Amino acid sequence: MQGAEGRAAPAEELLLPEPGVGMKLLRKMFGLQDGKKPLDLTSHTDFQPQPGVMDAGVPVSARSSMALSAVWGCVNLLSGTISSLPLQVFVLGEDGQRTVMRDHPLYSVLHDSPNFDQTALDFWDFMTMAVELWGNAYARIDRLGGRIVALTPVRPDAVTVRRETGGALRYRWTQDRKQYDLTEADVLHIRGPGGDPLGGMSTLAFARSTFSLAMAANATAAAMFRNGLKPSGALQFDEWLSDENRKIAREYMVAEFIGAANAGKPFVAEGGVKWQSFSLTPEDAQMLESRGFSIEEICRFFGVPPVMIQHSSATTSWPTGVEQQVLLFQKFTLRRRLKRIEMALAKQLLTDAERRRGLMIEFNLEGLLRGDSAGRAAFYKSGLNDGWLTINEVRAKENLPAVEGGDVPRIQKQNVPITDLEALIQGGKVNEV
Secondary structure, X not given: OOOOEEEOOOHHHHOOOOOOOHHHHHHHHOOOOOOOOOOOOOOOOOOOOOOOOOOOOOOOOXXXXXXXXXXXXXXXXXXXXXXXXXXXXXXXXXXXXXXXXXXXXXXXXXXXXXOOOOOHHHHHHHXXXXXXXXXXXXXXXXXXXXXXXXXXXXXXXXXXXXXXXXXXXXXXXXXXXXXXXXXXXXXXXXXXXXXXXOOXXXXXXXXXHHHHHHHHHHHHHHHHHHOOOOOOEEEEOOOOOOHHHHHHHHHHHHHHHOOHHHOOXXXXXXXXXXXXXXXXXXXXXXXXXXXXXXXXXXXXXXXOOHHHHOOOOOOOOOOOOHHHHHHHHXXXXXXXXXXXXXXXXXXXXXXXXXXXXXXXXXXOOOOOOOOOHXXXXXXXXXXXXXXOOOHHHHHHHOOOOOOOOOOOOOOOOOOOOHHHHHHHHHOOOHHHO
C-alpha cells in the first residue's frame, strides 16, 4: 500500500514572495533539478478548498495578505501576545504544589533561547505566525547525548508530511540546499485547527476569498484617491479627430487634469470640445464602507475582536472595560492556542517517564492577567487577610525582594463571637482584636 502524502498548505501557497517566480521558486525550495519528477503537492485533507475559486481576482499569498492592516493586526496581536508569555517547565508534587524546574534541560531551550540565532520570543513569534497563516508550525529537534539542546524552525510552506506504511510520520524539506528526511521523533509539529495528524487547516486557504476581496477593495480605493476621489468623464468632440488630435486628447489632457494633484484645476475647452462628467454611483460611494466590513470578516477568521486591533464601530456589544476585554480575549481566543502548543510540547518533547512524574510545560499567564493597581491591591488584600497568600508571595508577584518573616501565612482575628469580647478585654488582648 502506498503511503498517504500530505501538505501543510495547498500548492499555490508556495508561490508566495513575488509574482512571476512561481515554478522556479518551487524547484529551488524542494531542491529539484531539471529533468527530475516534481513532488506531489496535492492537499493532504478534504478540508482544503480548491485554489483560485471564488476570489476577487487578486492573488493571495502570505506576503500580500500581511499587507492588509487587519491581517497584520490580528496575526501580530496573537503571535506577539503568545511569544511574550514565559514558557516554563513545572513538576506537580504529591502535595499538589507546582515547582518550576529551572534545572531541566528543556527549560533553557523553551524559556530562554531555543537555538543559536533566536531568543524564545523570536522563535515563538515565528512559530505562532506559521500556525495562524499556514495552519502548521515545524521545528527540527537537535539532540546531544539524548538531551534536546535546540529547536530550529522550518518554513511551513517547504515541508511535506507523509505517513509511512507502518503508521509513522516523516517530514521532508529542503533548506539552504540541504535536504532533510526526518521521523516524527526529530520534528516538533504544532498543528492548527482541524485535528488532522498530517497537518492543520490553513487560514490562507480558507480566507482566500475574503483576503482577495479586501485587497481588491484596497486597490479600487487607491485608484479613486489617485484620481482625486472624483468620477471620470468623457471628452466630447463634434467631429472625428485626426491621429494627432486624438493623441493630444488622450495624453495631454489626461496628464494635465487627472489625479489628486490636479484636483480643482480649471479645464480649458477649445475647438468645440465638451466635458461630460460621470456621476458617482451609490455602489462607488459605499466602496469604502465595504473595506470596514472586510476588516470584521478578517477578524472572524482569526477570532480576534475588531476592537483589539483598533477597529471600532458606532454600536458594539463588546465590553468597554479594558480588563474585561483582555479576559474574554484570553478565554475565547488565546486559550485553545496556548493549550495546542502546550500539549504538543508535552507529547513530543517530554518522555513517558517524565510525564508520569508529573512534568508539565505551560505558559505563565501571570503577566497577561495582571489587573490595574487598584485591582491588584484588592486581590492581594483578600489573599493576605484570608491567609491564602503570604507577604513574600505578594512581593514576588510585584518583583520585590523577600522580607524576613514574610513566608508565614496570616489571618485576621477580629471575627470572634461577641460573647468572648469581655474575656478578651480582661485578658488585655483587646488591642489585638
